[in-house]
Amino acid sequence: MNTKIYTIGSLEQDTDKLAEAGQILRDGGLVVFPTETVYGLGGNATDAEAAKKIYAAKGRPSDNPLIIHIAEPRDAEAYAETSALYYRLAAAFMPGPLTLILPKKETIPHSVTGGLDSVAVRCPAHPIAHALIAAAGVPIAAPSANLSGKPSPTCAAHVIDDLTGRVDMILDGGDCEIGLESTILKIDCDVPVLLRPGGITYEQLCAVCGHVEIASAVIGQLAPGERPLSPGMMYRHYAPATPLILVRGERAAVTAYLRERQAEGCGVLCYAEEADVLLPERRIILGHRDDPAEQAQHLFTALRDADAFGAPTIFAHYPDEHGMGLALCNRMIRAAAHTVVEV
Ligand code: TXA
Ligand code: MG
Secondary structure, eight states, X not given: OOOEEEEOOOTTTTHHHHHHHHHHHHTTOOEEEOOSSSXXXXXXXXXXXXXXXXXXXXXXXXXXXXXXXXXXXXXXGGTBOOOHHHHHHHHHHOSSSEEEEEEBOTTSOTTTTTTOSEEEEXXXXXXXXXXXXXXXXXXXXXOBSSOTTSOOOSSHHHHHHHHTTTSXXXXXXXXXXXXXXXXXEEOSSSSOEEEEOOSSOHHHHHHHHSOOEEOGGGTSOOOTTOOOSSGGGGSOOSOOSSOEEEEESOHHHHHHHHHHHHHTTOEEEEEGGGGGGSOSTTEEEEEOTTOHHHHHHHHHHHHHHHGGGOOSOEEEEOOOOSTTHHHHHHHHHHHTTTOEEEO
């Protein structure tokens, strides 16, 4: 398949490119587009065949459901059973990095929801994503635009590496601002359940919902045979090819441990504050120690780049679990396949 790659500079000047992308989606094709979280691999959410193409392009198991991207919170009415809580959360956080799980309506084929009777709905804030949904005139089903098993793409270069020849069009809108996928909250049940932490934090959700449960798979490891609430949590995810190990302990001890591993030929993901104590080679600075949002923005690029060291192992800090740190922790602990050393 020939993949067209368009850079979108300004929405006003690039209306023709967006109209062409919208037409591809209406015709059942696939378009990769930027969002404020990560790039999405989009197809028409009301078209069962488009969903099959998405799974094939990603190499993803088809029982892992897709998120439906809509322009406005009220557009969910056509596809899902909404509720007062849905509109409270929408007023607080949409458009933005929040996905809500609701009971689905017949308009969304089961092939999009992996056979589930619920559907994930998200209203992205990115202007290009918003313009593309408008140009398509249909809701867009989109998983992250990486090959299954690779970290989610946070810039067009990642997408071009993974999906050239597998999709009809890639819209390059530059770097994603948040860098981790949206927060997913299940609200088709009595107590809302946080399935995946992201740019909207647990603390922010509690302020609107009152009590929120955190699914055990967010940080914990699933017991053998246990089925997670979100099918995506079953799969090995966000994984660099090089094994990643997280290091937890007192600040100076962790820095010293990273320095020793580096001297042995391993790679490290570190904080800006300790960078000059470490060797300049095989070192990627994630961001400042107390700025998890900055670290989140760089994490997936760092995981991809770390593979280029050709090191036997990569070591990184175990993040603080509060605020945006919970999202970082969730991605890093899964990338590390739960391997943590205490120093
Ligand atoms: O930020 C994001 O959410 C990005 C951008 C493109 O919007 N999308 C994204 O999609 O991360 P994906 O497919 O990579 O992750 C969606 C997750 C999967 O783990 C899937 O299992 C879960 O959402 N999910 C989707 N529908 C669900 C449902 N009905 N019930 C439970 N989990 C669901
Ligand atoms: Mg994904």
